[in-house]
Amino acid sequence: MSTLYSRRTVLQGISLLSLGLLAGCDDSSKLSFKYGKDLSDKIMGRSFKLKDTQGETRMLGSYQGLMPMIFFGFTQCPAVCPTTLARAAQAKKLMGRDGERLQVIFITLDPERDTPELLDQYVKAFDPSFEALYGTLEETAATAKEFGVFFEKVPSGDTYTLSHTATSFVFDSRGNLRLGLSASLTAQECAEDLLTVMEVC
Amino acid sequence: MISFCAPRIKQLALGLSLLGMAWQVSAQTEVNDAWVRATVAGQPSSGAFMTLKADTDSKLLSVQSPVAKLVQIHQSSMKDDVMSMQQVDSVALPAGKAVSFDPHGYHIMLMNLTAQIKEGDSVPLTLTVENAKGEKETIKVDAPARALGTMGHGNMDHSKMDHSKMQ
Numbered sequence: 321m322s323t324l325y326s327r328r329t330v331l332q333g334i335s336l337l338s339l340g341l342l343a344g345c346d347d348s349s350k351l352s353f354k355y356g357k358d359l360s361d362k363i364m365g366r367s368f369k370l371k372d373t374q375g376e377t378r379m380l381g382s383y384q385g386l387m388p389m390i391f392f393g394f395t396q397c398p399a400v401c402p403t404t405l406a407r408a409a410q411a412k413k414l415m416g417r418d419g420e421r422l423q424v425i426f427i428t429l430d431p432e433r434d435t436p437e438l439l440d441q442y443v444k445a446f447d448p449s450f451e452a453l454y455g456t457l458e459e460t461a462a463t464a465k466e467f468g469v470f471f472e473k474v475p476s477g478d479t480y481t482l483s484h485t486a487t488s489f490v491f492d493s494r495g496n497l498r499l500g501l502s503a504s505l506t507a508q509e510c511a512e513d514l515l516t517v518m519e520v521c
Numbered sequence: 522m523i524s525f526c527a528p529r530i531k532q533l534a535l536g537l538s539l540l541g542m543a544w545q546v547s548a549q550t551e552v553n554d555a556w557v558r559a560t561v562a563g564q565p566s567s568g569a570f571m572t573l574k575a576d577t578d579s580k581l582l583s584v585q586s587p588v589a590k591l592v593q594i595h596q597s598s599m600k601d602d603v604m605s606m607q608q609v610d611s612v613a614l615p616a617g618k619a620v621s622f623d624p625h626g627y628h629i630m631l632m633n634l635t636a637q638i639k640e641g642d643s644v645p646l647t648l649t650v651e652n653a654k655g656e657k658e659t660i661k662v663d664a665p666a667r668a669l670g671t672m673g674h675g676n677m678d679h680s681k682m683d684h685s686k687m688q
Contacts, residue, residue, distance in 0.1 A: 395561075396632075398568030399597045399624035400604040402558060406670040433565070441561035445669045476608050477591060479632060483605035502602045507672075 353516055355509040356490075357500040364497055365390065365489060368463040370427065370453040373440035378453055380495050386423040387517060389501075390489045392469050394430035395442045400486045400503050401426075402446075408488065409447040410507035411514060418518055419511075421493065424450045429471045429484050431460050490514065492521040550575040550614065550650045555664035557631065558671060559640040567638055569629035569646060569664055571622050575614035578653045582611050585647045588638060589631035596627050614650065642666040 351358050365380065372378050380388070389408060393401035405426065412419040426443045428434040431454045434442075439452035455463060464471055464485075471484035486503035488510075498517045501510050555571035566589075573581060584592045595606050612627050614620050622628050629646070631638075638644060648660040 395564050396566040397604075398558065398566065398595070398628055398630055399606070400599075402669055403624050403672055406672045409670060410672070435563070438561065438563045442564065442669075445561050470603050474606060476593060476595075476606075476630075477632075479591070481595070481606045481630075483603060485602055486599070486604045487602045503599065503604065504602075 351498060351516060351520060353499060353513045355505050356502070356513040359489070359497045359500045362497055365463075365467045365491070366495070366497075368427075368459075368466055370455040370459060370463060371436075373436040373452050373454075375436070378451075380491065383423050383425075383491070384495065385421075385493050387421050387493055387514070388423045388425055388491045389514070390425045390427060390467070390491075391486075392427045392429050392464060392467070392471065392484055393486075394428055394482050394484075395434050395438055396430065397482065404486060404488060404503055405443065405446040405450070407505075407507045407510060408450070411510040412447060412449075414507060414511035415514060418515060421518065422514060426450060426452045427460075427463060428452065428454045429460060429464065429469075429482055431455060431457060490517055492517055494521050496521070550579060550648070550658060550660055552648065552660055552662050553619075555646065555662045556671070557638060557642075557644040557646075557664045557666045559642070559666040559669050560634065560638045561669065562637045564637070565634055566630060566632045567634065568624065569622070569631055569644070570624065571629075571662070571664070572619050573614055573622065573648075573650075574617065574619045575650060575652070576616060578616045579614045579650050579658075580611040581614060581620075582649045582651050582657070584629050584649070586631055586645060588635055588644055590633035590635065591630075593630045593632065594627065595630045597625060599625075611651075638666045640666055640668045 351360055369377060369379050391404055408424045412422050415422060424447065428439055434454060436454065439454060443450035443452045467489060469485040471482055473480045474483055488501040489497060490499035490501065492498050499513055501513065551574040553572045557569045558567045560567045581594065584594065586592055593608050594612055596609050598605050612620065643663045644666055646662045646664055648662065650658045650660065
Protein backbone atom coordinates (compact mmCIF):
# COMPACT_ATOMS: atom_id res chain seq x y z
CA MET A 321 0.00 0.00 0.00
CA SER A 322 2.76 2.32 0.93
CA THR A 323 4.25 2.47 -2.52
CA LEU A 324 5.61 5.95 -2.30
CA TYR A 325 5.49 8.06 -5.37
CA SER A 326 8.91 9.19 -6.25
CA ARG A 327 9.64 12.82 -5.70
CA ARG A 328 9.89 13.28 -9.46
CA THR A 329 6.45 11.83 -10.09
CA VAL A 330 4.91 14.09 -7.49
CA LEU A 331 6.64 17.12 -8.93
CA GLN A 332 5.52 16.19 -12.42
CA GLY A 333 2.00 15.80 -11.16
CA ILE A 334 2.06 19.19 -9.51
CA SER A 335 3.48 20.93 -12.52
CA LEU A 336 0.91 19.34 -14.81
CA LEU A 337 -1.82 20.42 -12.45
CA SER A 338 -0.55 23.97 -12.29
CA LEU A 339 -0.22 24.08 -16.06
CA GLY A 340 -3.86 23.19 -16.32
CA LEU A 341 -4.73 25.90 -13.83
CA LEU A 342 -2.61 28.43 -15.60
CA ALA A 343 -4.24 27.73 -18.93
CA GLY A 344 -7.57 27.98 -17.15
CA CYS A 345 -9.05 25.34 -19.39
CA ASP A 346 -12.08 23.56 -18.19
CA ASP A 347 -13.33 20.61 -20.15
CA SER A 348 -16.86 20.88 -18.88
CA SER A 349 -19.14 19.92 -21.70
CA LYS A 350 -21.93 22.25 -20.65
CA LEU A 351 -21.78 25.95 -20.10
CA SER A 352 -24.46 28.22 -18.78
CA PHE A 353 -24.87 31.43 -20.67
CA LYS A 354 -27.08 34.27 -19.58
CA TYR A 355 -28.27 35.21 -23.05
CA GLY A 356 -26.87 33.00 -25.77
CA LYS A 357 -27.35 29.36 -26.57
CA ASP A 358 -24.90 26.76 -25.31
CA LEU A 359 -23.60 24.85 -28.35
CA SER A 360 -20.95 22.88 -26.43
CA ASP A 361 -22.52 19.55 -27.38
CA LYS A 362 -22.81 20.44 -31.07
CA ILE A 363 -20.20 19.33 -33.54
CA MET A 364 -20.31 22.01 -36.19
CA GLY A 365 -17.98 24.07 -38.29
CA ARG A 366 -14.89 21.92 -37.77
CA SER A 367 -13.76 21.35 -41.32
CA PHE A 368 -14.40 24.49 -43.31
CA LYS A 369 -11.62 25.61 -45.62
CA LEU A 370 -11.99 29.04 -47.17
CA LYS A 371 -9.83 31.93 -48.31
CA ASP A 372 -9.20 35.21 -46.55
CA THR A 373 -9.11 38.48 -48.48
CA GLN A 374 -5.35 38.08 -49.05
CA GLY A 375 -5.98 34.73 -50.72
CA GLU A 376 -4.62 32.66 -47.81
CA THR A 377 -6.39 29.42 -46.94
CA ARG A 378 -8.06 29.61 -43.56
CA MET A 379 -9.47 26.84 -41.41
CA LEU A 380 -10.66 26.69 -37.82
CA GLY A 381 -7.13 25.66 -36.79
CA SER A 382 -5.79 28.94 -38.22
CA TYR A 383 -7.34 30.71 -35.24
CA GLN A 384 -5.87 28.59 -32.46
CA GLY A 385 -5.41 30.57 -29.27
CA LEU A 386 -8.00 33.08 -30.36
CA MET A 387 -11.72 33.01 -29.75
CA PRO A 388 -13.28 32.95 -33.23
CA MET A 389 -16.77 34.39 -33.63
CA ILE A 390 -18.20 33.49 -37.02
CA PHE A 391 -21.06 35.29 -38.71
CA PHE A 392 -22.51 34.62 -42.16
CA GLY A 393 -23.81 37.42 -44.35
CA PHE A 394 -23.32 39.50 -47.48
CA THR A 395 -22.22 43.08 -48.00
CA GLN A 396 -25.41 44.17 -49.76
CA CYS A 397 -27.39 43.28 -46.67
CA PRO A 398 -28.77 46.54 -45.30
CA ALA A 399 -29.95 45.45 -41.91
CA VAL A 400 -28.79 42.49 -39.89
CA CYS A 401 -25.23 42.23 -41.25
CA PRO A 402 -24.00 45.76 -40.49
CA THR A 403 -25.93 45.73 -37.20
CA THR A 404 -24.36 42.44 -36.13
CA LEU A 405 -20.84 43.48 -37.16
CA ALA A 406 -21.26 46.82 -35.38
CA ARG A 407 -22.48 44.93 -32.33
CA ALA A 408 -19.42 42.65 -32.50
CA ALA A 409 -17.10 45.67 -32.64
CA GLN A 410 -18.84 47.17 -29.64
CA ALA A 411 -18.78 43.90 -27.66
CA LYS A 412 -15.05 43.57 -28.38
CA LYS A 413 -14.50 47.03 -26.89
CA LEU A 414 -16.69 46.25 -23.88
CA MET A 415 -14.54 43.18 -23.17
CA GLY A 416 -11.52 45.38 -22.63
CA ARG A 417 -8.19 43.58 -22.91
CA ASP A 418 -9.93 40.20 -23.18
CA GLY A 419 -11.46 41.50 -26.39
CA GLU A 420 -8.06 41.28 -28.05
CA ARG A 421 -8.53 37.52 -28.22
CA LEU A 422 -11.90 37.76 -29.93
CA GLN A 423 -11.46 37.16 -33.67
CA VAL A 424 -14.54 38.20 -35.62
CA ILE A 425 -14.87 36.32 -38.91
CA PHE A 426 -17.40 37.29 -41.56
CA ILE A 427 -18.15 34.54 -44.10
CA THR A 428 -19.86 35.77 -47.24
CA LEU A 429 -22.90 33.89 -48.48
CA ASP A 430 -22.73 35.89 -51.71
CA PRO A 431 -19.29 35.13 -53.22
CA GLU A 432 -20.62 35.97 -56.69
CA ARG A 433 -20.90 39.66 -55.78
CA ASP A 434 -18.65 40.03 -52.73
CA THR A 435 -15.15 40.37 -54.14
CA PRO A 436 -12.16 39.96 -51.78
CA GLU A 437 -11.39 43.70 -52.06
CA LEU A 438 -14.95 44.68 -51.19
CA LEU A 439 -15.09 42.19 -48.30
CA ASP A 440 -11.82 43.46 -46.90
CA GLN A 441 -12.90 47.09 -46.91
CA TYR A 442 -16.32 46.19 -45.60
CA VAL A 443 -15.29 44.26 -42.48
CA LYS A 444 -12.41 46.61 -41.68
CA ALA A 445 -14.83 49.55 -41.65
CA PHE A 446 -16.27 48.00 -38.48
CA ASP A 447 -12.98 47.04 -36.84
CA PRO A 448 -9.53 46.72 -38.40
CA SER A 449 -9.06 43.32 -36.74
CA PHE A 450 -12.09 41.74 -38.40
CA GLU A 451 -11.53 39.12 -41.09
CA ALA A 452 -13.66 38.11 -44.04
CA LEU A 453 -13.61 34.68 -45.68
CA TYR A 454 -14.99 33.51 -48.99
CA GLY A 455 -15.14 30.38 -51.06
CA THR A 456 -16.59 29.10 -54.30
CA LEU A 457 -20.36 28.63 -54.41
CA GLU A 458 -19.88 24.96 -53.53
CA GLU A 459 -17.50 25.71 -50.65
CA THR A 460 -19.87 28.38 -49.37
CA ALA A 461 -22.82 25.98 -49.44
CA ALA A 462 -20.78 23.25 -47.73
CA THR A 463 -19.60 25.64 -45.00
CA ALA A 464 -23.12 26.94 -44.37
CA LYS A 465 -24.38 23.37 -44.16
CA GLU A 466 -21.66 22.48 -41.71
CA PHE A 467 -22.86 25.26 -39.40
CA GLY A 468 -26.54 24.56 -39.95
CA VAL A 469 -26.82 27.97 -41.55
CA PHE A 470 -29.80 28.46 -43.83
CA PHE A 471 -29.52 30.82 -46.80
CA GLU A 472 -31.52 31.41 -49.92
CA LYS A 473 -31.58 33.89 -52.76
CA VAL A 474 -34.68 36.05 -52.94
CA PRO A 475 -35.24 37.68 -56.36
CA SER A 476 -35.88 41.39 -56.09
CA GLY A 477 -36.52 43.20 -59.35
CA ASP A 478 -33.57 42.56 -61.65
CA THR A 479 -31.35 41.70 -58.71
CA TYR A 480 -31.56 39.57 -55.57
CA THR A 481 -31.16 39.70 -51.85
CA LEU A 482 -30.52 36.86 -49.39
CA SER A 483 -32.42 35.42 -46.47
CA HIS A 484 -30.03 33.85 -44.02
CA THR A 485 -29.38 32.66 -40.49
CA ALA A 486 -28.20 35.58 -38.38
CA THR A 487 -26.59 33.64 -35.52
CA SER A 488 -23.00 34.35 -34.50
CA PHE A 489 -21.07 31.16 -33.67
CA VAL A 490 -18.37 31.34 -31.01
CA PHE A 491 -15.54 28.83 -30.52
CA ASP A 492 -13.23 28.66 -27.52
CA SER A 493 -9.49 29.08 -27.98
CA ARG A 494 -9.06 25.31 -28.49
CA GLY A 495 -11.54 25.17 -31.33
CA ASN A 496 -14.55 23.79 -29.48
CA LEU A 497 -17.84 25.30 -30.51
CA ARG A 498 -19.38 26.91 -27.45
CA LEU A 499 -21.91 29.65 -28.00
CA GLY A 500 -24.60 30.82 -30.40
CA LEU A 501 -25.53 34.50 -30.21
CA SER A 502 -28.85 35.49 -31.74
CA ALA A 503 -29.20 38.74 -33.67
CA SER A 504 -31.63 40.10 -31.09
CA LEU A 505 -29.04 40.38 -28.31
CA THR A 506 -27.30 43.63 -27.39
CA ALA A 507 -23.54 44.22 -27.42
CA GLN A 508 -23.49 44.18 -23.61
CA GLU A 509 -25.29 40.83 -23.47
CA CYS A 510 -22.91 39.36 -26.07
CA ALA A 511 -19.86 40.66 -24.19
CA GLU A 512 -21.02 39.00 -20.96
CA ASP A 513 -21.49 35.61 -22.62
CA LEU A 514 -18.21 35.94 -24.55
CA LEU A 515 -16.40 36.47 -21.27
CA THR A 516 -18.02 33.28 -19.96
CA VAL A 517 -16.49 31.39 -22.92
CA MET A 518 -13.10 32.91 -22.08
CA GLU A 519 -13.32 31.69 -18.50
CA VAL A 520 -13.51 28.12 -19.80
CA CYS A 521 -10.67 28.35 -22.23
CA MET B 522 -67.66 100.41 -30.80
CA ILE B 523 -65.01 100.83 -33.42
CA SER B 524 -62.27 100.73 -30.89
CA PHE B 525 -63.71 97.43 -29.63
CA CYS B 526 -64.21 95.84 -33.05
CA ALA B 527 -60.83 96.58 -34.60
CA PRO B 528 -58.80 94.33 -32.31
CA ARG B 529 -61.47 91.65 -32.60
CA ILE B 530 -61.17 91.63 -36.38
CA LYS B 531 -57.43 91.48 -36.06
CA GLN B 532 -57.74 88.54 -33.72
CA LEU B 533 -60.11 86.82 -36.07
CA ALA B 534 -57.79 87.38 -39.00
CA LEU B 535 -54.86 86.11 -36.98
CA GLY B 536 -56.88 83.10 -35.85
CA LEU B 537 -57.86 82.26 -39.40
CA SER B 538 -54.35 82.57 -40.69
CA LEU B 539 -53.04 80.38 -37.86
CA LEU B 540 -55.70 77.85 -38.69
CA GLY B 541 -54.60 77.98 -42.29
CA MET B 542 -51.00 77.37 -41.32
CA ALA B 543 -51.97 74.53 -39.04
CA TRP B 544 -53.94 72.96 -41.85
CA GLN B 545 -51.01 73.18 -44.18
CA VAL B 546 -48.75 71.49 -41.64
CA SER B 547 -51.24 68.75 -40.85
CA ALA B 548 -51.68 67.90 -44.49
CA GLN B 549 -48.05 66.84 -44.63
CA THR B 550 -46.39 63.62 -43.68
CA GLU B 551 -43.73 64.20 -41.09
CA VAL B 552 -40.30 62.71 -41.70
CA ASN B 553 -38.01 62.42 -38.70
CA ASP B 554 -34.50 61.19 -38.08
CA ALA B 555 -33.81 60.14 -41.66
CA TRP B 556 -30.36 58.63 -42.29
CA VAL B 557 -28.56 56.52 -44.83
CA ARG B 558 -25.88 53.94 -44.07
CA ALA B 559 -22.53 54.89 -45.56
CA THR B 560 -20.85 52.35 -47.86
CA VAL B 561 -17.32 51.27 -48.68
CA ALA B 562 -16.03 51.70 -52.24
CA GLY B 563 -17.54 49.18 -54.59
CA GLN B 564 -20.47 48.31 -52.33
CA PRO B 565 -23.47 48.52 -54.66
CA SER B 566 -26.28 48.92 -52.16
CA SER B 567 -27.26 50.50 -48.88
CA GLY B 568 -30.27 51.27 -46.75
CA ALA B 569 -32.19 54.39 -45.76
CA PHE B 570 -33.98 54.65 -42.42
CA MET B 571 -36.41 57.15 -40.88
CA THR B 572 -39.65 57.60 -39.00
CA LEU B 573 -42.77 58.66 -40.90
CA LYS B 574 -45.95 60.05 -39.42
CA ALA B 575 -48.93 60.89 -41.61
CA ASP B 576 -51.78 63.01 -40.37
CA THR B 577 -54.43 61.05 -42.20
CA ASP B 578 -54.43 57.37 -43.15
CA SER B 579 -51.89 57.17 -45.96
CA LYS B 580 -49.33 54.90 -47.48
CA LEU B 581 -45.76 55.24 -48.64
CA LEU B 582 -45.76 54.30 -52.30
CA SER B 583 -42.21 54.80 -53.42
CA VAL B 584 -38.88 56.46 -52.83
CA GLN B 585 -36.47 57.89 -55.38
CA SER B 586 -32.91 59.01 -55.01
CA PRO B 587 -30.30 60.26 -57.46
CA VAL B 588 -27.67 58.09 -55.72
CA ALA B 589 -29.39 54.80 -56.60
CA LYS B 590 -30.65 53.49 -59.91
CA LEU B 591 -33.09 51.26 -58.11
CA VAL B 592 -34.94 51.99 -54.88
CA GLN B 593 -37.21 49.45 -53.24
CA ILE B 594 -39.11 49.24 -49.99
CA HIS B 595 -38.24 46.07 -48.11
CA GLN B 596 -39.43 44.42 -44.97
CA SER B 597 -37.07 42.41 -42.78
CA SER B 598 -38.46 39.73 -40.57
CA MET B 599 -36.75 37.40 -38.15
CA LYS B 600 -37.89 33.87 -37.51
CA ASP B 601 -35.74 31.30 -35.70
CA ASP B 602 -32.83 33.70 -36.07
CA VAL B 603 -33.19 33.61 -39.86
CA MET B 604 -33.38 37.11 -41.34
CA SER B 605 -35.62 37.31 -44.39
CA MET B 606 -36.24 40.24 -46.64
CA GLN B 607 -39.17 40.82 -48.91
CA GLN B 608 -39.94 43.67 -51.24
CA VAL B 609 -43.27 45.33 -50.46
CA ASP B 610 -45.45 47.47 -52.78
CA SER B 611 -46.31 50.06 -50.16
CA VAL B 612 -46.30 50.65 -46.41
CA ALA B 613 -49.42 51.74 -44.53
CA LEU B 614 -49.04 54.94 -42.52
CA PRO B 615 -52.03 55.02 -40.15
CA ALA B 616 -53.14 58.52 -39.10
CA GLY B 617 -51.02 59.97 -36.31
CA LYS B 618 -48.97 56.81 -35.83
CA ALA B 619 -45.19 56.96 -36.16
CA VAL B 620 -44.03 54.21 -38.50
CA SER B 621 -40.41 53.31 -38.11
CA PHE B 622 -38.18 52.38 -41.03
CA ASP B 623 -35.22 50.78 -39.31
CA PRO B 624 -32.83 47.87 -39.86
CA HIS B 625 -35.23 45.52 -38.07
CA GLY B 626 -38.43 46.11 -40.03
CA TYR B 627 -39.35 48.17 -43.03
CA HIS B 628 -36.45 49.92 -44.69
CA ILE B 629 -35.62 51.57 -47.95
CA MET B 630 -33.13 49.73 -50.13
CA LEU B 631 -30.88 51.90 -52.25
CA MET B 632 -29.59 49.56 -54.96
CA ASN B 633 -27.21 49.88 -57.91
CA LEU B 634 -25.59 52.90 -56.28
CA THR B 635 -24.04 55.41 -58.65
CA ALA B 636 -21.18 56.23 -56.24
CA GLN B 637 -19.84 55.46 -52.80
CA ILE B 638 -21.85 57.05 -49.98
CA LYS B 639 -19.41 58.58 -47.53
CA GLU B 640 -20.12 59.32 -43.90
CA GLY B 641 -21.43 62.88 -43.61
CA ASP B 642 -22.76 63.01 -47.18
CA SER B 643 -26.22 64.38 -47.63
CA VAL B 644 -28.37 61.92 -49.59
CA PRO B 645 -31.46 63.38 -51.30
CA LEU B 646 -34.55 61.20 -51.05
CA THR B 647 -37.95 61.87 -52.58
CA LEU B 648 -40.84 60.07 -50.93
CA THR B 649 -44.24 59.64 -52.54
CA VAL B 650 -47.08 59.27 -50.06
CA GLU B 651 -50.71 58.73 -51.02
CA ASN B 652 -53.63 59.50 -48.69
CA ALA B 653 -56.94 57.65 -48.49
CA LYS B 654 -58.47 59.96 -51.10
CA GLY B 655 -55.80 58.98 -53.57
CA GLU B 656 -54.02 62.35 -53.37
CA LYS B 657 -50.29 62.06 -53.78
CA GLU B 658 -47.79 64.07 -51.82
CA THR B 659 -44.10 64.35 -52.62
CA ILE B 660 -41.69 64.89 -49.77
CA LYS B 661 -38.05 65.76 -50.25
CA VAL B 662 -35.60 64.85 -47.52
CA ASP B 663 -31.85 65.24 -47.28
CA ALA B 664 -30.72 62.28 -45.22
CA PRO B 665 -27.26 62.40 -43.64
CA ALA B 666 -25.03 59.37 -44.20
CA ARG B 667 -23.95 57.75 -40.96
CA ALA B 668 -20.97 55.44 -40.49
CA LEU B 669 -21.32 51.91 -41.86
CA GLY B 670 -20.96 50.66 -38.29
CA THR B 671 -23.99 52.57 -37.00
CA MET B 672 -26.23 50.31 -34.96
CA GLY B 673 -29.92 50.12 -35.75
CA HIS B 674 -32.73 52.08 -34.18
CA GLY B 675 -32.68 51.88 -30.43
CA ASN B 676 -28.98 51.08 -30.28
CA MET B 677 -27.80 54.02 -32.26
CA ASP B 678 -25.42 56.67 -31.25
CA HIS B 679 -27.57 59.19 -29.43
CA SER B 680 -25.10 61.99 -29.88
CA LYS B 681 -25.98 62.05 -33.55
CA MET B 682 -29.70 62.04 -32.94
CA ASP B 683 -31.72 65.18 -33.36
CA HIS B 684 -33.87 65.06 -30.24
CA SER B 685 -35.63 68.29 -31.13
CA LYS B 686 -37.45 66.43 -33.87
CA MET B 687 -38.47 63.50 -31.73
CA GLN B 688 -42.14 63.17 -30.95
